[in-house]
Amino acid sequence: MTPHILIIEDDSSIAELQRDYLESHQMQVTMMHNGFQGVQEALQTEYDLIIVDVMLPSMDGFEICRRIREKKDVPIMIVSAKKEEIDKIRGLGLGIDDYITKPFSPSELVARVKAHMKRYEQLKGAEQREDILTLKNITVDRAARKVFVLNQEVTLTTKEFDVLAFFMENPNRVWTKEQLFRQLWYMDDLDGDVFTVVVHVGRIRDKLKKANLSEIPIETVWGSGYRFNTD
Numbered sequence: 001m002t003p004h005i006l007i008i009e010d011d012s013s014i015a016e017l018q019r020d021y022l023e024s025h026q027m028q029v030t031m032m033h034n035g036f037q038g039v040q041e042a043l044q045t046e047y048d049l050i051i052v053d054v055m056l057p058s059m060d061g062f063e064i065c066r067r068i069r070e071k072k073d074v075p076i077m078i079v080s081a082k083k084e085e086i087d088k089i090r091g092l093g094l095g096i097d098d099y100i101t102k103p104f105s106p107s108e109l110v111a112r113v114k115a116h117m118k119r120y121e122q123l124k125g126a127e128q129r130e131d132i133l134t135l136k137n138i139t140v141d142r143a144a145r146k147v148f149v150l151n152q153e154v155t156l157t158t159k160e161f162d163v164l165a166f167f168m169e170n171p172n173r174v175w176t177k178e179q180l181f182r183q184l185w186y187m188d189d190l191d192g193d194v195f196t197v198v199v200h201v202g203r204i205r206d207k208l209k210k211a212n213l214s215e216i217p218i219e220t221v222w223g224s225g226y227r228f229n230t231d
Contacts, residue, residue, distance in 0.1 A: 003048040003117055004028045008038030008064060009079070010056050014102075018051065018079075021106040022113065035059030042068050048117050051109075052096075054080035054087070062090060069095040073158055075116040079104070092199045095157035098185070099196070115185065133168045135230055136217040138208070140165050149211035156207065159184070163200050167218060167228035176225035201226055 005022055009015040010033045019029040030045075032038035035056035042050055042064075050068065054061035065076050077098040078091045088099045097116050100109065133140040139148040145161055147154045156164065162184055167175075175183075177194035185196070205216050219229050 002028050006047045006050045007031045009053040021110050025110050035064055039064050039067050049075045051077045065094045065096050075120050089199055135168050149213050154207055154211045160204050164204050171228045171230045174221045174224050174227045
């Protein structure tokens, strides 16, 4: 089935360039140029991935992502001219899957879109398994995609859940930031944005602490990466 992509972008020339490259790779594209209308379209139609610009009339991209993520688990990518780390952190905290700064190559956009859709399809397949992981007072229910700490549910974003589940599936092994990026963002052919990994690990740790977990098992191995320690 042909993937269906929604682009929410007020600059028609940029939107059309994105559309042309995606369509040249056998994807169907719908474009919306207004933030409010983009949210309505995203919520009433099923898409395989949504690309959102930050600066939009009527509603900014962060608010768009927040509203979509409240209702749907579809992969979301932000495209922005804003390169500040605080904006990336804000976007990742809202549960987006990727943050690309302008200017970018259209081929990179296509590669990232394909990677996120492939990863999402794998995760949907994994959800059919009725298995539960429990380590260090943390329980991950992969079928329900829920996390419990000390028997109390903790809310994680889609990608935060993926990162924590991956660590718990592969405990006591050190993973570099680059390896985690390739494994969880599924982008072997791109230079890994390891800052994305750092943000997600930091947010998971913060949520585990707020859930009163006295010992945070995700450790930083200086000069190497991260490890979920069960000792």
